[in-house]
Amino acid sequence: MTIRMTINGEERVYHGDPQDSLLTALRASYRLTGAKDVCGEGFCGACTVHVNGEAVPACLRPVGLLNGAEILTIEGLAPQDTPSALQAAFTEHDVVQCGMCFPGMVMSLTAFLRENPAPKRAEVKTALVGNVCRCTGYERIIDAVMSLQNTEGAQ
Ligand code: FES
Ligand code: FES
CATH class of the missing domain: 1.10.150.120 ([2Fe-2S]-binding domain)
Structure with missing residues (x-):
């Protein structure tokens, strides 16, 4: 299954298991490690990213449900030398x-x-x-x- 997402303004194609979490995809496939893998169960909020403008725990979102989604991570929030x-x-x-x-x-x-x-x-x-x-x-x-x-x- 091919999953297309826009991540921090860039179109990305995910070829992995659709059951993988968005957190796994971000960290392992795209090297976007700002979202942290702490509890892995939706309790701590360390993995929070925006999906279509809503703040969600990336560890609980299977990437297979995110075809066409707009993802924003901490890396895309503001230019590196200009914090929000x-x-x-x-x-x-x-x-x-x-x-x-x-x-x-x-x-x-x-x-x-x-x-x-x-x-x-x-x-x-x-x-x-x-x-x-x-x-x-x-x-x-x-x-x-x-x-x-x-x-x-x-x-
Ligand atoms: S890693 Fe704790 S909520 Fe996702
Ligand atoms: S958990 Fe260490 S600064 Fe918040």
Whole structure:
């Protein structure tokens, strides 16, 4: 089965097993390793990418269901030397420690902020329910998101 997807703006053809997860395809076939393989079961959010604009755990999406899909990974979110406002806020607030959760957090929050550009603190907390961070604690992450209120948003 041939699966065609657009990944970070480039058309890609996947010739592997349609039961493979999107995470496997991204990491093993396309060397896009920003989405992290942590729990593999949809619990931690470290593998979050956008599929047709929606933030989803790539470990739970069989690639066979993604023919024609638009995929955005952390690598395609912003040019390497120009981080998004959210990425810059994470850096300013010293959010990142081991970094395993960071790409998934950014992808989840980017989708969230697109729909909710001026969220309340409690809403940010709820938006993070699917993303686990074992190092930083969530307060600084939420501080970083809230600091965007007076900027141009997360994009
Ligand atoms: S690796 Fe996908 S949710 Fe944890
Ligand atoms: S920075 Fe280590 S899991 Fe979040």
